[in-house]
Amino acid sequence: YGPPRQHQYVVQDAAYYRRGYPQPPYPQPPYTQPPYPQPPYTQPPYTQPTAPTYEPVHYCPNVAGLETRCRPTKDCAVWYDETLATPYTACQLSDGNAGSCCPDIPSNTKGTPFKEPPACQGEIQLDDHVGCLDVFSVNAAADAGELELRLHKETAKRLKDSDIVVQAASPRATHARFSNPSDHARVVNTEAFVGVHTAVVLVKRFKIKTEQVGCALHKFKLTDTDLDKKCTSISKAHCTEHQLNSPYRTIDGSCNNERHFVWGRAATQYHRMLASDYADGVWAPRTGKNGIELPSARLVSTTLVRDEDKPSESTTIWFMQYGQFLDHDIVSTPEMTNEDGTPVTCCSEDGKHLENEDRSHGKCLPIDVPTNDPFFAKFGRTCIQFVRASLACRTDHQLGHATQLNDNTHFIDLSLVYGSNDKLASELRTRVNGELNVTLKQGRGFHKFDLLPPNEGSPLHAPCTLPREVSGVEPPSNVRCFKAGDGRPDVTPNMATSQIIFLREHNRLAKELAQLNPSWDDERLYQEARRILIAQAQHITYNEWLPILLGRSKMAQLGLLPLQSGFSTDYDDHLNPSILSEFVAGAFRFGHSMVQGKALMVNQQRSVEEDIQLRHHFFKPQTLYTPGNLDKYLIGLATQPTQKVDLSFTKELTEHLFEETGMGFGLDLVALNIQRGRDFGLGSYNDYRELCGIGRVTIYDDLADLIDPVVCNPCFQKNFGHQATKPNT
Ligand code: HEM
Numbered sequence: 204y205g206p207p208r209q210h211q212y213v214v215q216d217a218a219y220y221r222r223g224y225p226q227p228p229y230p231q232p233p234y235t236q237p238p239y240p241q242p243p244y245t246q247p248p249y250t251q252p253t254a255p256t257y258e259p260v261h262y263c264p265n266v267a268g269l270e271t272r273c274r275p276t277k278d279c280a281v282w283y284d285e286t287l288a289t290p291y292t293a294c295q296l297s298d299g300n301a302g303s304c305c306p307d308i309p310s311n312t313k314g315t316p317f318k319e320p321p322a323c324q325g326e327i328q329l330d331d332h333v334g335c336l337d338v339f340s341v342n343a344a345a346d347a348g349e350l351e352l353r354l355h356k357e358t359a360k361r362l363k364d365s366d367i368v369v370q371a372a373s374p375r376a377t378h379a380r381f382s383n384p385s386d387h388a389r390v391v392n393t394e395a396f397v398g399v400h401t402a403v404v405l406v407k408r409f410k411i412k413t414e415q416v417g418c419a420l421h422k423f424k425l426t427d428t429d430l431d432k433k434c435t436s437i438s439k440a441h442c443t444e445h446q447l448n449s450p451y452r453t454i455d456g457s458c459n460n461e462r463h464f465v466w467g468r469a470a471t472q473y474h475r476m477l478a479s480d481y482a483d484g485v486w487a488p489r490t491g492k493n494g495i496e497l498p499s500a501r502l503v504s505t506t507l508v509r510d511e512d513k514p515s516e517s518t519t520i521w522f523m524q525y526g527q528f529l530d531h532d533i534v535s536t537p538e539m540t541n542e543d544g545t546p547v548t549c550c551s552e553d554g555k556h557l558e559n560e561d562r563s564h565g566k567c568l569p570i571d572v573p574t575n576d577p578f579f580a581k582f583g584r585t586c587i588q589f590v591r592a593s594l595a596c597r598t599d600h601q602l603g604h605a606t607q608l609n610d611n612t613h614f615i616d617l618s619l620v621y622g623s624n625d626k627l628a629s630e631l632r633t634r635v636n637g638e639l640n641v642t643l644k645q646g647r648g649f650h651k652f653d654l655l656p657p658n659e660g661s662p663l664h665a666p667c668t669l670p671r672e673v674s675g676v677e678p679p680s681n682v683r684c685f686k687a688g689d690g691r692p693d694v695t696p697n698m699a700t701s702q703i704i705f706l707r708e709h710n711r712l713a714k715e716l717a718q719l720n721p722s723w724d725d726e727r728l729y730q731e732a733r734r735i736l737i738a739q740a741q742h743i744t745y746n747e748w749l750p751i752l753l754g755r756s757k758m759a760q761l762g763l764l765p766l767q768s769g770f771s772t773d774y775d776d777h778l779n780p781s782i783l784s785e786f787v788a789g790a791f792r793f794g795h796s797m798v799q800g801k802a803l804m805v806n807q808q809r810s811v812e813e814d815i816q817l818r819h820h821f822f823k824p825q826t827l828y829t830p831g832n833l834d835k836y837l838i839g840l841a842t843q844p845t846q847k848v849d850l851s852f853t854k855e856l857t858e859h860l861f862e863e864t865g866m867g868f869g870l871d872l873v874a875l876n877i878q879r880g881r882d883f884g885l886g887s888y889n890d891y892r893e894l895c896g897i898g899r900v901t902i903y904d905d906l907a908d909l910i911d912p913v914v915c916n917p918c919f920q921k922n923f924g925h926q927a928t929k930p931n932t
């Protein structure tokens with residue numbers, strides 16, 4: 204154990220600093236475009252690697268009626284349910300290590316490529332006055348869009364002057380931290396905003412019917428209008444020969460597809476399964492089919508969701524946690540902010556709705572809390588804060604409905620470890636031996652336990668230490684929130700734990716590679732370690748995680764199973780790899796139902812030493828600074844059951860999300876999810892049932908297989924009276 208390596212963050216005692224090591228903040232190395240190591244790269248000859256062969260062992264039983272072999276247990280992951288259910292599947296590998304008996308991985312059928320609906324779908328007859336919309340009208344509307352933007356700036360200034368701002372450490376401030384845009388995303392949002400407002404103005408001025416909006420607007424390319432200076436980062440995307448040939452992924456995900464350089468790049472739009480469903484065809488949240496407002500997202504939450512303890516019999520919270528880890532790799536939907544980057548507030552400090560003029564910037568979609576709300580009513584709150592998602596430039600570079608922005612790369616490329624833009628990626632590196640910055644912590648003796656480097660956040664960020672009432676000790680001065688490739692590494696201690704072990708694995712790989720290849724420089728070591736770690740994450744996702752979620756046969760049917768040997772030739776360069784709006788704003792949030800209200804800390808003897816209640820630990824990674832605690836979280840992850848995926852959600856999420864200590868309430872994640880779907884213009888539940896081939900429902904009784912009618916039919920009648928027999932909306 205020697206002095207700190209260059210640019211590593213060190214938390215140590217005062218005596219350590221007195222010995223002359225630099226005090227934080229450390230200067231960041233000046234950012235330069237990472238020089239890709241020693242080109243020219245030649246593509247390696249792609250020969251099918253030889254697969255390890257495992258001898259049949261005489262005592263291996265058949266599993267699922269199939270012959271098995273003794274293999275490393277990870278190679279049995281896709282068979283985990285059958286292997287677990289079959290007695291005597293434990294075996295010994297020829298090298299003496301323990302293994303499991305299981306069959307070969309089943310073969311895939313080839314999946315069907317997915318097609319996004321076109322902007323102008325079907326035979327839409329445009330009204331005459333809409334058909335003759337011309338570029339002059341578009342330019343006039345663009346002027347109005349620009350004016351709107353200026354008005355927004357004035358509104359923001361007025362609000363600041365009147366002190367209608369986000370309160371530090373409030374749930375809104377913490378949510379803003381969770382959904383904080385990168386600098387680049389803020390620029391993109393502003394440019395896209397003008398395009399969306401142009402469309403909104405056109406729709407209003409020309410009274411374009413909602414169903415005609417797509418066809419009326421998509422014929423206008425931004426480059427043919429006064430909006431030609433907007434969103435040029437997409438139209439002018441460029442990749443060098445060198446980038447296209449590099450064996451390493453770019454940090455921002457660009458240049459992955461040789462013809463569509465921006466596909467999958469950070470700060471680009473989510474794509475869609477179904478056409479958007481906005482009330483005005485552009486950006487106004489969906490209404491019911493009869494034009495009336497949809498019921499409050501909070502009312503939907505309290506009507507449908509309970510907090511019941513229903514632990515899974517087969518799955519530990521590692522499954523939940525890896526889901527969130529994956530989510531933070533492939534998506535990050537930043538909220539809109541004020542022009543200076545400060546968060547927007549959508550309710551008053553005492554939880555009431557703001558005056559209309561105070562949210563005339565259009566960035567708010569606050570959630571109504573019914574006055575008889577079973578929880579929030581006692582705090583007198585009638586308004587839950589909700590800020591709309593940042594807008595993206597449309598990759599088709601046309602005028603049309605709003606699209607939302609993904610601030611992370613859309614690929615499974617561990618952007619949450621490495622960053623999704625070059626500036627952040629550079630800040631995370633030591634620039635020595637290919638390693639990433641850590642907070643060096645020294646336990647007893649020579650025991651080291653690196654943590655993530657610190658994030659010296661903005662003043663609005665909630666304090667990163669636990670209050671005395673919770674921890675029993677004064678908040679230590681060395682505790683910092685963490686910095687990683689994604690902005691949410693410390694949303695919970697278990698999330699931070701996941702980020703830390705991937706960080707450590709990168710540095711372990713870099714060290715091993717350095718020993719094996721003494722001639723490699725920092726860049727080469729960093730990129731090779733990164734490449735291996737990404738492959739590990741992808742393999743965990745497809746070999747271990749997805750089979751639990753989707754099941755083996757569905758995986759095989761979709762062509763998603765890993766191969767027993769060799770590699771796949773399924774890559775289709777016509778397929779846009781972008782994440783879908785439906786996935787990010789809807790489907791993949793299923794994981795919230797699995798969250799346990801208390802995370803267990805379990806010791807080596809498998810006894811629970813402590814449980815931590817989520818409400819106290821959002822963005823407060825203090826417990827990880829204690830030697831040994833990360834291991835206790837890891838054993839907890841591997842032993843505590845998840846909650847089942849159902850209509851039950853812990854109150855830590857539905858009543859206490861991002862709670863400020865001592866306030867007694869936070870936000871409701873289920874309500875936020877529902878509202879986010881409306882913000883994204885997702886279609887109705889019925890539209891997706893139809894898409895998935897399970898048929899529309901027409902009366903609530905049709906939902907009996909999903910929602911217990913005994914519990915819910917009366918509440919549907921009571922709460923959604925006007926729509927009680929029509930779940931269509
Ligand atoms: C304790 C654990 C978790 C917490 C506190 C949490 C919290 C949140 C919050 C606050 C949001 C933003 C809501 C909004 O404003 O729209 C969110 C979004 C999301 N969550 Fe979770 N979540 C957790 C676990 C999970 C898990 C286990 C999964 C999936 C398996 C998941 C998937 C998602 C997805 C896909 C989004 C959308 C992300 C984005 O748009 O950037 N979350 N979550």
Ligand SMILES: [Ca+2]
Binds near residue numbers: 532
């Ligand atoms: Ca990514």
